[in-house]
Amino acid sequence: MNTILVVDDQPTVVYSLKRLLQMEGYQIITAENGKEAIELAARHKPDLVIMDVRMPGLDGLDALARIKTDQPQTQVIMMTAYSTIDKAIAAMKLGAFDYLAKPFDNKELLSRVRDALKSKELMASTVTFDGIEDDAIERVIGKSPQMLTVYKQVGKVAPTDATVLIKGESGTGKELIARAIFHHSGRAMKPFLAMNCAAIPEYLLESELFGYERGAFTGANFRRIGKFEQCHGGTILLDEIGDMPIGLQAKLLRVLQDGGFERLGGAETIKVDVRIIAATNKNLEEMVKVGTFREDLYYRLNVVCIELPPLRERMEDLDDLTAYFIGRFNKKFTKHIKGITAEGLIRLRNYAWPGNVRELANTLQKAVLFCNCEYLSPDCCESLEAMDDGKCAQVEQAVRQLATLIFTQGCQGRFQEAIRMLEKEMIKKALDLTTGNQVQSARLLGISRNTLRKKLEGENLD
Ligand SMILES: Nc1ncnc2c1ncn2[C@@H]1O[C@H](COP(=O)(O)OP(=O)(O)OP(=O)(O)O)[C@@H](O)[C@H]1O
Ligand SMILES: [Mg+2]
Incomplete structure (x- = not known):
């Protein structure tokens, strides 16, 4: 269960936030000033702090600075009345995840809370490379020459601030590698945000990424900080970059060139320092040829390109991956499957894995969950040929x-x-x-x- 520390000098605000968040299943602790917030944050290590800017005594910004120094992975959302909105910008610079202008509606608050917790989770889940035996750590598995090339590239590029383009079919581990780059970079303690350009309708994508000013469109009652500002100093993963609308591509290009952009409906140029990792399963070169992807943007993104091989081209990694996933899912479901039979392995090897590692993981998850034998057999992996219900629909x-x-x-x-x-x-x-x-x-x-x-x-x- 996620723990959230709510800090405000107004008891009514604390009370209503506490009730709302408890109903969503979060565990809540509360404080009424900055000093108390620092103490409670050190003692309880909450996942998220929601804190007012203006409080008597030690104010929110000072408390924020202390909390982010002591526990960089704790996310902080600041709250502020409209009149103090410039303080909120200062808050972002101090490492706040986001801010909310009072009064805000509950839906908006909850959505920011979920984003912040997700980002904390991404930062906390360390990704490392094959070899370290620690079950809590997510690992990148594979000793095939293709994967060794990938490791070398990650090792070389991670400590730099270079833009990276990760290419690969669906399920080959693009997000995993992006997180590995982040964890092995000098920005590991700074925010990491992932944005799926394909999952968000075009008209929302721009405001999500770049934010908007009050009055930029009907319903924009407050200034909203976009992902790029939230991520200042950190790393952003633009997933499915091939789905970014051509109009927005120009705006992104500018960020890559000089870190500058304007919020929607705004005139002020914002400068950010964000490392960009882009991922795609589309053929961007083709898209450039037919004019659906900007050539200049392509070259800016393609400074370093990491290509993840499809699983069928590195079948020598299948055994290790299988053992790894059986171990993980044993843990997850408290099962004690010892391994897989030779026939089972042959079955896995004879399959082409169009969905790559993700499909293998899903297949083994089902097998481990439903199987009650010591070793998985071909029968346990029956789901291979049957599409699951979701996909069929x-x-x-x-x-x-x-x-x-x-x-x-x-x-x-x-x-x-x-x-x-x-x-x-x-x-x-x-x-x-x-x-x-x-x-x-x-x-x-x-x-x-x-x-x-x-x-x-x-x-x-x-
Ligand atoms: N080399 C690997 N070692 C261990 N796990 C892996 C590896 N590659 C992928 N995975 C796992 O497979 C799943 C899919 O990986 P990921 O989400 O990174 O793929 P993706 O390329 O981003 O896919 P999509 O294009 O569908 O978004 C994740 O659970 C990830 O942890
Ligand atoms: Mg992905």
């Missing part, structure tokens, strides 16, 4: 949309052709994922090798 929805599209585009008479096209695309994808291996492709598709061969002959797809 997504596919169903996509197919339904496709059917609608076929009818609205006037192609409804071409039933056979549409089915054939889908079939062909699936086969092409399977062959692609298995680099042309027909046995693995057939397994991936859930058809026999003979059926696959016939279809290939029929389609001239060899």
Whole structure:
């Protein structure tokens, strides 16, 4: 359970915050001035402090400075009335995670609280490389030549402030490597924020990243600090950078060039010192060619590029990864699976892992959770060929949309052709994922090798 320290000299504010946060399941301690806050923070090591700026005696900013020096990983959200908003900017410079202008609404508060706790979690979960046996630490596994190259690159680039572009298919460990870079950098004690550019609607992304001024748009009742300002001095991961809208790319380019930008609806240029790590599973070079990604931005991001190999190209790491995940999930579910049978391992090796390490982890998680034998067998890894319900639902929805599209585009008479096209695309994808291996492709598709061969002959797809 996360512990939050609430600090305000007004008992009513403390009371209502305490009630609200307790209802969300947080454990709350309270203080009414800066001095008390410092003492309680040292004693209880809360995950988060929510503190007023203006308090009698030692004020919020002084307390903030002390808390961030003593426990850099404790996140602090400052609260302030509108008239003291410039103090809030000072607070950000002292390392506050965010600030809230009073009065604020509960939904907004809770969302900032969640962001702050998430950021604390990212900073606390140390990532290290293969070798150290400590169960509390997340490790990057793999001794294949491809992974050794990655480690060398991380080692070289982490201590510098260079921008890094991490490329790799889905589930290859891009975020993990980004966090490893952060943990091994001189900024490890400063904030680390991850922003998924694909998960946020375009109109929100700009204000999330750069913030806005009061009155910038309807509903902007207060000035809002964006991620770049929150992250001052730290590291930001721009995940799925390929999904960043072209309009915003120009603004990001400027941050990379001179650290400057304006909040939405603002004239003042803000300067920040933020290290940028970008990640993508898209082919940015292609996107540059067709004009959906700015070439100048691409070169700015691509100072150092780390390419994560797909799992199928480093199958020699499969055994270590399997052992590692069985160990982790044993711990998580208090199970005592001793390992995997030779047949089980062969089964894992014969699969192409289109979802890479993430898919392997999910498969083993299910296997460990549901299995009651000493060693995992091929039967325990049955889920390989069956898609799980969540993914099936997504596919169903996509197919339904496709059917609608076929009818609205006037192609409804071409039933056979549409089915054939889908079939062909699936086969092409399977062959692609298995680099042309027909046995693995057939397994991936859930058809026999003979059926696959016939279809290939029929389609001239060899
Ligand atoms: N080399 C590795 N060693 C140990 N665990 C790994 C490794 N690579 C990936 N993982 C684990 O696999 C999961 C997926 O990794 P991560 O989220 O970093 O992938 P990603 O490339 O960001 O994927 P996506 O493109 O889907 O966002 C995580 O649980 C991560 O800890
Ligand atoms: Mg990711």
